[in-house]
Amino acid sequence: MTLHRRAALLAAPSLILGAKALHAQDFPTRPIRMIVPYTPGGVSDITARLIAEPMSAALGQPVPVENRAGADGVIGTDVIAKSAPDGHTLGLVSVGHPVNAALYRLPFDTMRDFTFLTLTTRTPLVFCTARSFVANTPAELVAYARTRPAGHITYAATAGVVRLAPVIFAQRNGIEMTYVPYRGSTQAHPDLISGRVDVMFDTVSAALPHIQSGALKALATTGATRSALLPDVPTLGEAFMPGFEATTWGMVLAPAGLPVPVVTRLHREIVAALQRPEVVDRHRILGAEVSTLTPEQSRDFTQSEMEKWGAAARAAGIEPQNAG
Structure with missing residues (x-):
């Protein structure tokens, strides 16, 4: 191997690194x-x-x-x-x-x-029910569910976290709730308000108009701190389930x-x-x-x-x- 070739090979890594550094320095180019x-x-x-x-x-x-x-x-x-x-x-x-x-x-x-x-x-999500529903707090809901047959309490949900948060809630509290699927919150809200389904974990922004009108009541929110849109509603963590967040x-x-x-x-x-x-x-x-x-x-x-x-x-x- 010639001296010049050896020097070129040794220099190659530093040249590559220099090209990468230059590219990052010039970013963005488009x-x-x-x-x-x-x-x-x-x-x-x-x-x-x-x-x-x-x-x-x-x-x-x-x-x-x-x-x-x-x-x-x-x-x-x-x-x-x-x-x-x-x-x-x-x-x-x-x-x-x-x-x-x-x-x-x-x-x-x-x-x-x-x-x-x-x-x-x-x-955060908001854990909500119809105004007429028997429970006014998460603890009351769990106590009520334990007096009913397994799966008697129904929950409306779409997909993702809205679908899975009730699963964690039920599992941690030793109750069973029956999933009722909906394509979106707007399709679920009429059934929730009328009591055809019992509860829902929904986004605050979606449920807020119905909570403000009195058609729904908020049992808790699911963030680490209270929602600025529902400052009087406790988080689920402070009200009933320490450490819960969804x-x-x-x-x-x-x-x-x-x-x-x-x-x-x-x-x-x-x-x-x-x-x-x-x-x-x-x-x-x-x-x-x-x-x-x-x-x-x-x-x-x-x-x-x-x-x-x-x-x-x-x-x-x-x-x-x-x-x-």
């Missing part, structure tokens, strides 16, 4: 698309649009939001997973991301195929293998956008709380959520299905 794997109008979509403009101003490139809905978020999330890990494709997913690991046979790995950038928001949330992620300098830059700009007062206030109106984490904490949080909701799905006897 628009950054933000994929939301759900239909427009939900909290994830609203969050993405609220942070896109300040991110664009800080990064010097447009941040268009692209809705890629289908299969409970699986279709759009698969697009994120299979995109180039260069920081120019991001996604804003919900708690459905770890929940789907228990519900579907996925075309990607929920943890391994993504870089987790930051949590964005947390939104929230919907948002998370910005990217394909696996994102260079560390790009991760650092994106995390900084996303968090700065989320913490703008107008962004915080808009989320508060929706019943959501801006809540950020480091990339490492975001990954650990998603892992713990996957384990929690996976256990609930197994307890409910749910077998994974083909997505879509």
Whole structure:
């Protein structure tokens, strides 16, 4: 081997590292698309649009939001997973991301195929019943359920956490409740108000008009702290079940293998956008709380959520299905 060839081989790794560093330093070089794997109008979509403009101003490139809905978020999330890990494709997913690991046979790995950038928001559920229902607190509901035949108490639910939170509640309290499926909250509310189904864990924003009108009563909320929209309603953790928490949330992620300098830059700009007062206030109106984490904490949080909701799905006897 000649001296020149040996020197070239020894220099190659440093040249590659230098190219990667330069690429990260120059990032971004084109628009950054933000994929939301759900239909427009939900909290994830609203969050993405609220942070896109300040991110664009800080990064010097447009941040268009692209809705890629289908299969409970699986279709759009698969697009994120299979995109180039260069920081120019991001996604804003919900708690459905770890929940789907228990519900579907996925075309990607929920943890391994993504870089987790930051949590964005947390939104509690509200445990509610018809105004005429016999129980006024979670403890009264459990006591009442224990006097009835197993499964006598029914709960309305759509999918995801709204479907699985009652499973954890029932399991921890040694009762059985019967699941009554609905396609959406608006379809479930008339039956809940009339008493055809007994209880529901719903998003605060969806149930709030009926609670304010007196058609429904709130037994508890499910966040770590009380909801700003229902400040007089205790959390389930403080009222009856210490440590209980069930929230919907948002998370910005990217394909696996994102260079560390790009991760650092994106995390900084996303968090700065989320913490703008107008962004915080808009989320508060929706019943959501801006809540950020480091990339490492975001990954650990998603892992713990996957384990929690996976256990609930197994307890409910749910077998994974083909997505879509």
